[in-house]
Amino acid sequence: MATWLAQANRAAAQARERGLPDSPQAARDGLASMTCRFCGTGPAMAWERDITAGPENTPVRLYDPVPDLPKPVCVYLHGGGHMAGSVAVYDPICRRLAAAGNCLVAAVDYRLAPEYPYPDGLTDCLGVLVHLQEALDAAGCLTNGHLSLAGDSGGGALAATLASLLRRHQSLRLDRLLLVYPSLDYTLPAYPSLQENGTGYLLETSKIRWYFDHYFQQGEDRRQASPLYMGMDGLPPTLVITAGLCPLRDEGLAYLQQLRQHCIPYQHLHLPDMIHACLNLHELVPEACERIYQTMTDFMHA
Template sequence: MLNAQLKAWLDRLNELVAEQKAAGVEATPATVRDSMAAMTRNQVRPGPELPWVGDARVECGETPVPVRLYDPAPDRDTPVCLFFHGGGHMAGSVAVYDPICRRLADASSWLVVSVDYRLAPEYPYPFGLEDCHSVARHLWPVLDAQGRRYQRRLALAGDSGGGTFAATLSALAQNDQRLPVEKQVLIYPSLDYTLNHPSVTENGKGYLLEAERIAWYFQHYFQHGEDRRGASPLFMPVSNRLPETLVISAEYCPLRDEALAYVQRLNDTGVPCRHRHFDDMIHAYLNLESLAPDACAATYREIAAFLNGD
């Protein structure tokens, strides 16, 4: 059953959405970005305070990629978690996800690096993915330049569209000795750009992330007739070289079934995979922490336990 607080909030939201549609209001990239930022700001409190947080730029080609570093233990050599934010490849930013990354670093005691990749439609496929890939390949000199103490142990993490990037890089890393990925964390990830799973229809209206909006995101991301199936992590080759994986899914999420299918593929291949399913949650609940505090706390504990081998 859907969480009661989320249901009450969704009821109000859906009324507002219906009023806007009736008035002919159409979404734009700017309004979507503003909406996600406002939702997160209103529902996720700032903090926690960390010993060291700093911004940097990864020089990896003509366009440097901004990143923000969250070091929970500057006096220790800590493993590194590269984080890719969600937002349908169109919204979200390092600033929007600052409280979420702080919580991740605080809970896990890993050094978290949040990537401010370029967004569609200004920068369609594959610009954002290439930014994330470049940061992963050129990360260590940046940490050195920032005076961070770290272990050369790398995990990839992301929620929603950021989970797409994490899973894609993990797939690429299977055959790239220069990109050793130890673990990946996929939080209600988008793994199938073809949108052919039943949950897209089942949960595609009334649960915040709607099927119509997902299709709109993808239309802005794929602007030149690219092979969407080929770009989908769910259909990329899977071998025992894929990193140990944690998948977090939500019952009322339209992306639920592709997450479950990915877990099944990894299990069938023998890739170590942990799966945590929240049967009363919706997509993007980490951005709605005040409405789902227990689920959010449990999620950060689950990620920390996975990263630390507990």
């Protein structure tokens, strides 16, 4: 990991020296290229299908390792700063989660900023959640009524936000919430991890701010939109996974503190030597990634 990170930092420095500008397409290409190179292909599935769900006909990819048996459902929201990532990019990650968890994974291809700023992607994901079961029934999926919601990074922000919003939705209940190095505070206060890990560890503080500026385009109240400040009462049991070298580490810890204060059942996995987006680097850090998948599996089935 250290050797690759040094190479990545040199490449980023050279790009800055050449005056190459940041752009949404560059962010998308970079995440896709990194994941393709270092994440592998993931295991084969016994059954998979692309469907649409919700009022926006949002694309959803289904992964079912055991289609003949009822199983829990895990809705997965990919990372990428609300700007990058897709179901196609995250395909190996979703395959591994479905195989490890013996669950039906429903990966949501929500719309991305800046073309579709806040709250469009959030609206897509909410629509999918509310209408997912009818879409699964139409696709012939066998489920057992247990529903988890998971996401990493920006997808973790969406998942945590949706969990808060769904507290007011009487007909849909989340059984588990799983957040992997999540983004939880759009205000970017002076967390120590933003300073300690804000440069040189793949995701940089300046890039986080850039992502958020493309996501919030109409002067929205970023604090009000942050899941960290939405209150904790009524949330489902929650797993938070943090990485020691991630700039988002401390907002994950702040979220855990609030879960404790509000007596929400929780579990915390901390990986002190890992960087942000390590799931996308499976072939570099396979043991850490397998530990994440196993922890998610155990938590979903607890």
